[in-house]
Amino acid sequence: MKGSYDIMIVGIGGQGTILASNIIGEACILEGRTVRGAETHGMAQRGGSVESHVRIDGKFGPLIAPGIADLLIGFDLLEGLRYSHFLRPDGKIVLSERLVIPTSVYVQHLAIPSSEELVKQLSRFDLTLIKAEEIAKEAGSVLASNVVMLGAASHQIPLDESSLIQAVQRLVPRKTIEINTRAFTMGRKVGPGC
Amino acid sequence: MDQRYLLGNEAIALACLESPVGFVSGYPGTPSSEVIEILAAHPDRSSYVEWSVNEKVAFENALAAAWCGVRSLVTMKHVGLNVAADPLMTSAYTGVTGGFVIMSADDPFAHSSQNEQDSRMYAKFAKIPCLDPSTLQEAHDMIRDAFALSEALGLPVLFRPTTRICHSKSNVTVGPVLPYSGKGEFHKDPRQYVVIPAHTRILHRKLNEKQPAVRKRILESGYNQYHFRGKRAIIASGIAAAYVQEIIPPDVSFMKIGAYPIDEEWLAGFVRKHQEVLVVEELFPVVEEVVREVAGTVTILGKKSGHAPYEGELSPESVARIMESCGFSPAVHYSSVQPAPDLPPRPPILCAGCMHRPVFYAIKKVFRDGIYPSDIGCYTLGLQLGAVDTTICMGASITVGSGFSHAGEERDIVATIGDSTFLHTGIPGLLNAVYNGANMTLVILDNRTTAMTGHQPNPNTGCTACGGLSPQISLEALCRACGVAHVEMVDPYDLVMLTAALKTAKSLPGVKVVIAKQPCVITARRAGVRRGKYRVDPDTCTGCGTCIKFGCPAIEQQDEKAWINDLCSGCAVCAQICPAAAIGREVSR
Numbered sequence: 115m116k117g118s119y120d121i122m123i124v125g126i127g128g129q130g131t132i133l134a135s136n137i138i139g140e141a142c143i144l145e146g147r148t149v150r151g152a153e154t155h156g157m158a159q160r161g162g163s164v165e166s167h168v169r170i171d172g173k174f175g176p177l178i179a180p181g182i183a184d185l186l187i188g189f190d191l192l193e194g195l196r197y198s199h200f201l202r203p204d205g206k207i208v209l210s211e212r213l214v215i216p217t218s219v220y221v222q223h224l225a226i227p228s229s230e231e232l233v234k235q236l237s238r239f240d241l242t243l244i245k246a247e248e249i250a251k252e253a254g255s256v257l258a259s260n261v262v263m264l265g266a267a268s269h270q271i272p273l274d275e276s277s278l279i280q281a282v283q284r285l286v287p288r289k290t291i292e293i294n295t296r297a298f299t300m301g302r303k304v305g306p307g308c
Numbered sequence: 309m310d311q312r313y314l315l316g317n318e319a320i321a322l323a324c325l326e327s328p329v330g331f332v333s334g335y336p337g338t339p340s341s342e343v344i345e346i347l348a349a350h351p352d353r354s355s356y357v358e359w360s361v362n363e364k365v366a367f368e369n370a371l372a373a374a375w376c377g378v379r380s381l382v383t384m385k386h387v388g389l390n391v392a393a394d395p396l397m398t399s400a401y402t403g404v405t406g407g408f409v410i411m412s413a414d415d416p417f418a419h420s421s422q423n424e425q426d427s428r429m430y431a432k433f434a435k436i437p438c439l440d441p442s443t444l445q446e447a448h449d450m451i452r453d454a455f456a457l458s459e460a461l462g463l464p465v466l467f468r469p470t471t472r473i474c475h476s477k478s479n480v481t482v483g484p485v486l487p488y489s490g491k492g493e494f495h496k497d498p499r500q501y502v503v504i505p506a507h508t509r510i511l512h513r514k515l516n517e518k519q520p521a522v523r524k525r526i527l528e529s530g531y532n533q534y535h536f537r538g539k540r541a542i543i544a545s546g547i548a549a550a551y552v553q554e555i556i557p558p559d560v561s562f563m564k565i566g567a568y569p570i571d572e573e574w575l576a577g578f579v580r581k582h583q584e585v586l587v588v589e590e591l592f593p594v595v596e597e598v599v600r601e602v603a604g605t606v607t608i609l610g611k612k613s614g615h616a617p618y619e620g621e622l623s624p625e626s627v628a629r630i631m632e633s634c635g636f637s638p639a640v641h642y643s644s645v646q647p648a649p650d651l652p653p654r655p656p657i658l659c660a661g662c663m664h665r666p667v668f669y670a671i672k673k674v675f676r677d678g679i680y681p682s683d684i685g686c687y688t689l690g691l692q693l694g695a696v697d698t699t700i701c702m703g704a705s706i707t708v709g710s711g712f713s714h715a716g717e718e719r720d721i722v723a724t725i726g727d728s729t730f731l732h733t734g735i736p737g738l739l740n741a742v743y744n745g746a747n748m749t750l751v752i753l754d755n756r757t758t759a760m761t762g763h764q765p766n767p768n769t770g771c772t773a774c775g776g777l778s779p780q781i782s783l784e785a786l787c788r789a790c791g792v793a794h795v796e797m798v799d800p801y802d803l804v805m806l807t808a809a810l811k812t813a814k815s816l817p818g819v820k821v822v823i824a825k826q827p828c829v830i831t832a833r834r835a836g837v838r839r840g841k842y843r844v845d846p847d848t849c850t851g852c853g854t855c856i857k858f859g860c861p862a863i864e865q866q867d868e869k870a871w872i873n874d875l876c877s878g879c880a881v882c883a884q885i886c887p888a889a890a891i892g893r894e895v896s897r
Contacts, residue, residue, distance in 0.1 A: 116554075116640055126654065127656070135477070136313065136477075139313035139477055139479075140313050142313065142479065143311055143312060143313045143479055146311075147479075148478075148479050149313060149477075149478065149479050150476065150477065150478050151313075151476060151477035151478070152472060152475065152476040152477070153315075153475055153476070153477065154475075155338065155339065155342075155420075155475045160656040160657060160658070160659060160686065160689075161654075161656060161657045161659065161861050162654055162655055162656035162657065163653075163654040163655075172478075173554075174550045174551070174553050174554035175472070175547060175550035175551045175554060175624060176472060176476035176477065176478070176550075177472070177551075177623055177624055178624075179623065179624040179625040179628075179642045180625060180642070180643075180644075180645045180647075181642055181643040181644075181645040182640075182642065192651065192652070192654070193654070195648050195651060196647065196648065196651050196654075197647075198647075198648060199645040199646060199647045199648065215652075215864060216652050216653065216654040217657055217859060217860070217861045217863075218652055218653055218654065218655065218657075219652045220856045220863070220864060220865045221692075221856065221857060221859050224652045225652075226865075227651075227652060235648060
């Protein structure tokens with residue numbers, strides 16, 4: 115029996131996975147709960163595949179073992195599939211519809227993955243696709259896509275909505291508090307379990 | 309006392325401010341870099357903070373401060389400690405008066421490193437204490453205790469977090485930031501600080517005489533603990549202790565090692581109460597070797613019995629597998645799931661508009677048959693472009709190049725090195741190459757920053773760690789002072805001039821230097837540089853693939869034609885390589 119709720123947040127360096135995981139961590143502090151996390155730093159951020167592990171109520175190590183994550187939040191279809199083995203069989207995926215083709219595909223003449231094919235490979239999981247960029251633009255900035263995704267996944271996360279919103283407001287740049295709060299709320303409206 | 313969600317390096321930095329530390333120096337290196345960045349930017353900092361030119365320089369600066377009675381910290385990654393190993397070994401002899409903590413961040417699995425060495429061995433080698441945290445709270449508390457421990461023993465203390473401490477996060481209890489108001493004062497004592505043979509022989513004996521006190525203090529620190537629960541036991545250290553604690557069965561005894569050297573009598577008392585003991589630790593069997601020494605007839609399992617690996621990092625699932633292979637049933641079972649097969653990789657890549665890409669492109673054009681020694685930095689990614697043949701350690705592009713030259717290699721040698729790495733350990737290599745008459749071309753990739761580790765400033769940037777202005781040094785004058793007769797500066801975005809400069813260098817004998825100069829595209833964007841984007845005219849594009857092979861992440865392929873996405877930073881190099889002249893500046897309508 116594990117005592118933590120384990121979330122993987124995956125994407126491409128620069129998409130804001132670290133901010134999203136920080137918001138969850140901050141919300142845990144607001145609720146007086148323990149939390150553990152692990153991130154990709156350094157050169158791997160240069161357009162590479164990145165993963166954040168967050169363990170709500172975690173008391174031991176920061177890493178989530180494959181096959182035990184409760185929730186996967188993906189900012190890119192390909193990255194969602196790449197880390198899907200971290201989910202437990204009945205785990206949930208909340209995934210942005212965005213797909214960035216890796217440059218390696220063109221340079222090495224690999225088969226170009228299609229969105230339909232990637233989604234099909236994830237069909238064994240409880241999967242919800244989110245038009246994160248469209249919603250973020252509507253909220254005021256495409257840069258808030260990560261907060262839209264967090265909002266969309268928030269019904270699954272065992273933290274109060276108010277704690278998550280307060281954490282968003284504490285962590286985003288002051289000028290963007292309004293946009294990000296809106297992005298979270300709009301994301302929450304389209305997420306699974308609402 | 310305050311609960312916060314912190315990055316490991318943030319917890320370490322805050323602990324320094326609580327101690328409080330008076331002097332901090334270091335050289336950037338993943339996973340250690342954030343400590344100095346956080347300290348330099350902290351509004352309540354009262355200590356001196358610097359980015360030094362290399363780890364040896366950083367170490368000696370901090371050591372001097374500790375000799376003046378100032379609490380000092382020096383930070384680096386594990387391989388940086390090799391550069392600083394010379395002062396490290398003798399600083400144990402001289403000792404310190406102010407607390408001196410050496411942070412050497414290890415990187416099991418070499419996430420961002422050239423090897424997987426284990427800094428705990430350096431502590432043993434130098435005969436100084438070593439603290440090895442298993443949680444972020446422990447990392448925080450150990451820093452605070454390390455200064456006191458160093459002062460009590462008069463010895464430097466090695467603090468050795470790993471990537472999974474530095475770059476993981478946790479709720480951490482932190483204390484108030486205290487102002488540092490001390491002033492360093494050096495008390496002359498040649499017998500202590502001038503290590504001529506007559507002095508150093510005595511100092512070595514004194515260091516050895518300190519060892520029982522070191523072991524006693526380590527035992528009293530409480531970082532090594534055990535719970536006696538049954539006839540079998542697991543001993544774990546560092547982050548592996550956290551993995552073990554999550555899944556250890558309730559009838560198995562547990563010992564956590566967080567501080568070295570381990571008191572052997574204390575250890576023997578625990579080990580000999582069991583029939584079988586499994587040791588779980590990353591990298592070198594530092595704990596296991598001591599356990600085996602005191603084991604008597606107790607069966608010891610671990611690396612030497614073939615149950616645990618000597619390389620790579622451990623993980624919750626690998627620790628569970630080690631336990632299972634030794635007959636311990638983990639309290640949590642991890643199923644062996646496989647990742648989805650055959651997915652296209654997404655490795656880190658040089659940014660769109662990075663100045664390194666056209667340099668590698670031009671080197672490969674001009675020196676088609678050349679050998680390309682390179683160095684440590686973002687530009688090591690030139691490997692993907694086939695323009696990096698060797699990388700071993702900081703500064704070794706130049707020395708490997710001159711070695712090839714004198715070994716009789718007849719092909720052209722073109723070494724590449726970044727500005728920060730050149731200033732770190734490149735200069736002696738250049739001096740040596742000129743002095744000994746090597747034939748080679750050196751291209752300095754001058755982007756004015758230490759980009760790979762997060763854009764830390766260096767003497768070439770024009771500012772210091774805390775943002776103060778510094779005199780801009782001239783790489784050209786430095787190279788000329790080393791005796792290089794031919795030094796040429798070029799703009800790497802100007803492919804014609806870049807190619808011409810490389811051709812000139814190729815035609816000349818001796819050591820030639822080409823300095824390719826453009827700010828890092830990330831720092832340029834932050835500074836507000838906007839060049840306008842480029843686009844491909846689909847009617848003119850022949851789909852030849854020349855720009856695709858260039859490997860810029862802004863260039864995609866759609867319906868057999870090239871297409872430029874939003875990542876374009878406007879460097880215009882692709883427009884210069886396109887044989888059909890199909891790429892031009894985007895015109896707003």
